Amino acid sequence: xxxxxxxxxxxxxxxxxxxxxxxxxxxxxxxxxxxxxxxTTLVRVVLGARRHGRLDNLDAYARRTLVNTFVSGxxxxxxxxxxxxxxxxxxxxxxxxxxxxMVRAALAELTPKQRAVLVLRYWEDLSVAAxxxxxxxxxxxxxxxxxxxxxxxxxxxxxxxx
Amino acid sequence: MNDTEVRELLGxxxxxxxxxxxxxxxxxxxRAAAKRLRRRTAVTTAAAAVVTGGVLLGSGLLPSTTSxxxxxxxAGFEKLLPSDVGTVREVSLGSLxxxxxxxxxxxxxxxxxxxxxxARAGGIGYITIHVDKGVKGVKGVKGVKGVxxxxxxxxxxxxxxADLAAIADRCTNERIPGVGxxxxxxTAATKxxxxxxxxxARAVVVSGGALLSAxxxxxxxxxxxxxxxxxxxxxxxxxxxxxxxxLTRAQLRELALSDExxx
Numbered sequence: 001x002x003x004x005x006x007x008x009x010x011x012x013x014x015x016x017x018x019x020x021x022x023x024x025x026x027x028x029x030x031x032x033x034x035x036x037x038x039x040t041t042l043v044r045v046v047l048g049a050r051r052h053g054r055l056d057n058l059d060a061y062a063r064r065t066l067v068n069t070f071v072s073g074x075x076x077x078x079x080x081x082x083x084x085x086x087x088x089x090x091x092x093x094x095x096x097x098x099x100x101x102m103v104r105a106a107l108a109e110l111t112p113k114q115r116a117v118l119v120l121r122y123w124e125d126l127s128v129a130a131x132x133x134x135x136x137x138x139x140x141x142x143x144x145x146x147x148x149x150x151x152x153x154x155x156x157x158x159x160x161x162x
Numbered sequence: 163m164n165d166t167e168v169r170e171l172l173g174x175x176x177x178x179x180x181x182x183x184x185x186x187x188x189x190x191x192x193r194a195a196a197k198r199l200r201r202r203t204a205v206t207t208a209a210a211a212v213v214t215g216g217v218l219l220g221s222g223l224l225p226s227t228t229s230x231x232x233x234x235x236x237a238g239f240e241k242l243l244p245s246d247v248g249t250v251r252e253v254s255l256g257s258l259x260x261x262x263x264x265x266x267x268x269x270x271x272x273x274x275x276x277x278x279x280x281a282r283a284g285g286i287g288y289i290t291i292h293v294d295k296g297v298k299g300v301k302g303v304k305g306v307k308g309v310x311x312x313x314x315x316x317x318x319x320x321x322x323x324a325d326l327a328a329i330a331d332r333c334t335n336e337r338i339p340g341v342g343x344x345x346x347x348x349t350a351a352t353k354x355x356x357x358x359x360x361x362x363a364r365a366v367v368v369s370g371g372a373l374l375s376a377x378x379x380x381x382x383x384x385x386x387x388x389x390x391x392x393x394x395x396x397x398x399x400x401x402x403x404x405x406x407x408x409l410t411r412a413q414l415r416e417l418a419l420s421d422e423x424x425x
Contacts, residue, residue: 013191101175153163153168
């Protein structure tokens with residue numbers, strides 16, 4: 001029983017690490033921080049899955065843990081929000097990289113919850129209701145966070161094309 | 163900007179970043195194992211500290227951290243109970259049941275208002291006492307108010323309150339001449355639960371044991387409410403529930419009618 005659980009968890013960890021890292025990167029805007037967030041999330045998922053003995057819907061469990069860990073980490077009083085300042089991994093000469101930097105800078109301007117809403121709604125493709133349920137907020141709040149986030153993204157894209 | 167365009171933008175933000183090779187899945191399991199070990203060590207240490215503390219307190223080597231007033235109140239309250247009731251301590255049942263917050267009822271009015279645990283035969287039950295002064299109407303279990311005013315009229319029948327009728331069994335009213343109206347009823351364990359405050363989005367519901375309640379409504383509008391609970395299960399449970407109520411129905415009636423509980 002325990003061996004079967006562990007095998008399934010190993011498969012999940014290996015299979016989902018990349019996808020979780022991409023979501024985490026959009027949330028944190030920083031590679032190292034995103035890596036830490038994914039690692040912490042996966043440790044919690046492994047411990048939680050073993051404790052509760054449940055393996056159904058690990059994806060949703062991991063997504064919830066990732067976002068909650070990110071939001072609660074940002075809430076800590078000793079944590080300072082840093083403006084996006086990471087150097088791109090490859091020379092930023094292509095248009096795509098420019099856009100990527102702009103988008104990351106725009107995301108960094110948002111509050112953690114607004115960022116989480118955008119990532120869940122548009123990257124993870126969750127509905128308004130599912131996002132609200134996952135973040136423990138009302139649907140109207142999700143909609144207002146979405147509107148603000150989109151406005152920031154639009155402004156970033158406009159600036160790029162000016 | 164439609165949904166696909168937004169997703170594409172987010173994709174551009176993340177596509178240029180290579181996923182770090184990272185320490186791999188094994189490190190996740192290693193960290194999980196280390197964390198579990200730390201938790202177990204912490205629990206064992208805490209349990210050892212509780213046992214050591216209990217031994218030291220029991221031997222009188224350490225002073226109890228309970229305030230003199232609270233300790234005195236529990237000792238005074240215990241004297242009002244039958245001698246074989248068990249060990250009585252003052253507790254915060256509100257914190258235990260809900261995971262935070264103050265007492266279940268409002269501020270203390272009567273000399274023994276509070277929440278007490280009763281330990282006996284390996285189980286833990288609870289008794290709560292609360293006095294309300296000058297109540298204009300009858301409070302139901304969910305704060306629903308009755309219709310009649312106080313005064314010489316002892317008020318409406320507690321058993322007839324709509325919200326109480328749904329959860330109360332064997333509800334009886336007794337008119338005590340010169341005192342007021344005493345109502346006693348039982349609530350089965352399956353008919354009530356408390357939602358705990360939780361750290362995450364998921365709320366934890368605590369299942370309670372059987373509950374025996376008494377409400378004495380005095381002619382001057384004072385309302386004395388007593389709860390006699392077998393215990394509860396859940397994260398903050400102090401022990402298994404008692405098999406019987408801490409006080410029998412007759413003992414609860416006697417306690418409700420003792421003058422010492424009133425201010």
